[in-house]
Amino acid sequence: MSSSHRPPFVLPPLGGNPSSARLGTTPGSFANAPQIGGALAFSSPDTPGMPAPSEKTAWDFMPADWIRGEGGAWRAPAGFVPVTQLEHARLGVVTPEMRRVAEREPHLTPEQVRDEVAAGRMVIPANRQHLGFRLDPMAIGRASRTKVNANMGASPIASSLDAEVDKLRWAERWGADTVMDLSTGGDLDATRAAIIGASTVPIGTVPIYSMIIGRKIEELDERVVLESLEHQARQGVDYFTIHAGVLREHLPFVQKRLIGIVSRGGSLLAKWMLVHRRQNLMYEIWDDICQVMRRHDVTFSIGDGLRPGGLADASDEAQLRELATLGELTERAWRHGVQVMVEGPGHVPFDQIEYNMKLQRRLCHGAPFYVLGPLVTDVFPGYDHITSCIGATAAAYHGAAMLCYVTPKEHLGLPKRDDVKQGCVAYKIAAHAADVALGIPGVRDRDDELTKARAALNWEKHFELSFDPDLARAYHDEDLDVDTDFCAMCGHDWCSVRISKEIQEFGSGKSTEYAWDKPKVTAALTPEQRTILEQRGVLSPGEIHRLASKTKEKMGADTGQKAVCHSDLADDEKAIALQDERIRAEGAAAGR
Numbered sequence: 001m002s003s004s005h006r007p008p009f010v011l012p013p014l015g016g017n018p019s020s021a022r023l024g025t026t027p028g029s030f031a032n033a034p035q036i037g038g039a040l041a042f043s044s045p046d047t048p049g050m051p052a053p054s055e056k057t058a059w060d061f062m063p064a065d066w067i068r069g070e071g072g073a074w075r076a077p078a079g080f081v082p083v084t085q086l087e088h089a090r091l092g093v094v095t096p097e098m099r100r101v102a103e104r105e106p107h108l109t110p111e112q113v114r115d116e117v118a119a120g121r122m123v124i125p126a127n128r129q130h131l132g133f134r135l136d137p138m139a140i141g142r143a144s145r146t147k148v149n150a151n152m153g154a155s156p157i158a159s160s161l162d163a164e165v166d167k168l169r170w171a172e173r174w175g176a177d178t179v180m181d182l183s184t185g186g187d188l189d190a191t192r193a194a195i196i197g198a199s200t201v202p203i204g205t206v207p208i209y210s211m212i213i214g215r216k217i218e219e220l221d222e223r224v225v226l227e228s229l230e231h232q233a234r235q236g237v238d239y240f241t242i243h244a245g246v247l248r249e250h251l252p253f254v255q256k257r258l259i260g261i262v263s264r265g266g267s268l269l270a271k272w273m274l275v276h277r278r279q280n281l282m283y284e285i286w287d288d289i290c291q292v293m294r295r296h297d298v299t300f301s302i303g304d305g306l307r308p309g310g311l312a313d314a315s316d317e318a319q320l321r322e323l324a325t326l327g328e329l330t331e332r333a334w335r336h337g338v339q340v341m342v343e344g345p346g347h348v349p350f351d352q353i354e355y356n357m358k359l360q361r362r363l364c365h366g367a368p369f370y371v372l373g374p375l376v377t378d379v380f381p382g383y384d385h386i387t388s389c390i391g392a393t394a395a396a397y398h399g400a401a402m403l404c405y406v407t408p409k410e411h412l413g414l415p416k417r418d419d420v421k422q423g424c425v426a427y428k429i430a431a432h433a434a435d436v437a438l439g440i441p442g443v444r445d446r447d448d449e450l451t452k453a454r455a456a457l458n459w460e461k462h463f464e465l466s467f468d469p470d471l472a473r474a475y476h477d478e479d480l481d482v483d484t485d486f487c488a489m490c491g492h493d494w495c496s497v498r499i500s501k502e503i504q505e506f507g508s509g510k511s512t513e514y515a516w517d518k519p520k521v522t523a524a525l526t527p528e529q530r531t532i533l534e535q536r537g538v539l540s541p542g543e544i545h546r547l548a549s550k551t552k553e554k555m556g557a558d559t560g561q562k563a564v565c566h567s568d569l570a571d572d573e574k575a576i577a578l579q580d581e582r583i584r585a586e587g588a589a590a591g592r
């Protein structure tokens with residue numbers, strides 16, 4: 001090669017897709033090499049100035065009565081019966097739930113899952129009661145794939161028990177890994193029981209909501225807190241958000257903010273502290289709360305009551321002082337054998353996200369970070385599922401283990417069914433994009449398969465591999481309802497993929513596994529696809545009906561013959577004519 005053709009840079013190691021190899025990281029990934037069993041697991045390289053990982057893990061915060069043997073193994077006191085996943089892991093036991101996690105995350109072995117749980121870097125939120133129902137155990141931690149939580153719950157203004165169970169099923173359908181029931185209205189107890197009974201995913205709650213039904217926040221006391229937690233734990237709730245990190249001494253720092261305290265739990269407890277002139281009740285009785293959690297293996301999701309509610313308040317003294325307290329609470333919970341994850345912001349400018357993730361990793365010793373968004377701009381109400389999933393992608397790449405979805409209704413109203421779908425899809429994109437970037441083995445395989453189907457112009461396989469096949473198919477057919485080797489975006493003559501297929505030198509479309517070897521029958525639209533087009537409102541009902549009822553014969557295709565140009569329904573000319581006809585008709589309808 002002459003020097004003029006040599007690239008003036010070093011090429012990244014692209015090629016192949018060895019991401020399925022258990023110990024591999026996708027070549028070309030700029031993430032760190034995986035370090036499962038260490039503080040980094042799957043991680044981004046640190047930008048200079050970022051806080052280093054903690055040297056400590058949950059092994060440094062053992063119960064006072066456990067003894068370390070000569071070989072380094074820990075021994076529990078005589079008569080001790082392990083209850084939580086953390087306690088089993090500390091004793092070297094691989095539980096059925098750990099095995100199930102490894103089945104669902106094939107890049108991990110059951111022993112690696114156990115070791116991550118023992119180190120406190122992974123949690124398996126699985127209340128013993130819920131395991132008796134339909135719960136399918138899963139894990140949250142940076143050694144596993146990024147998880148997505150969907151919030152739901154009836155408010156005093158809207159929704160019902162049936163609607164909430166319906167939203168739960170809908171969230172599961174669209175990939176939510178956990179669901180939080182944040183009901184503040186209706187029959188909270190019945191709604192919670194129905195959701196736990198119906199769910200296959202872990203259920204989280206913010207118990208303070210039910211504690212103040214029928215009483216003022218000022219009336220909250222130790223007895224009410226502990227009884228409410230015990231009741232919800234017995235019902236089978238898998239994780240509790242408890243805002244114990246908001247301390248009296250943090251409150252003066254909130255006064256400098258643009259929007260004060262935006263967490264419901266945080267604001268309620270701040271009011272309680274001001275009225276009673278006492279420290280946060282949850283902080284004061286933390287050890288008693290830990291004992292309730294341990295009895296049922298409820299996992300902590302230690303709440304960030306002082307999370308920023310706007311970009312201007314991000315990374316301020318109130319937020320970061322509380323984060324340090326969340327680290328202290330994590331250590332205390334581990335001493336009780338309780339699993340812990342920690343909640344994070346909120347609204348954070350894009351450039352501050354890495355710092356926030358890595359500071360949590362240091363202060364909370366690698367306990368899984370569960371973040372809401374964060375939103376990276378404040379001026380797009382109605383689109384906050386997008387503003388926040390941009391931040392969520394960065395958060396997951398830099399260390400967050402679970403992303404709490406934001407729906408288009410955020411800041412505006414109670415999410416309805418379609419808002420739940422939009423939020424879930426946006427966050428599945430964020431989580432998946434981060435996992436690909438982190439090089440988690442196997443994660444990119446489906447992307448590569450879809451690329452092969454796309455290159456082969458195999459539309460059926462293209463739809464099948466899509467996250468939302470009905471949407472992809474409906475959008476395709478809306479513009480060009482024949483299955484030919486181009487689509488309506490560029491048209492026949494400008495289809496670069498089709499042209500590449502014709503040029504022998506390029507690999508495009510040459511994957512034999514997706515090559516078309518016989519005429520394909522294009523199915524009529526399914527009811528779901530029909531609904532998608534009806535809701536878009538672009539096509540007339542007559543056109544949608546025709547799409548929904550089309551058959552090969554109705555389209556005039558010759559049955560039994562191989563189609564010209566890889567099409568079962570139309571050759572090039574006919575497809576072009578149909579497309580022209582459609583464009584003319586749409587132009588006429590639009591008055592062009």
Ligand code: SF4
Pocket residue numbers: 485486487488489490491492494495496497498
């Ligand atoms: S017409 Fe354009 S968008 Fe459609 S398959 Fe070809 S290159 Fe892709």
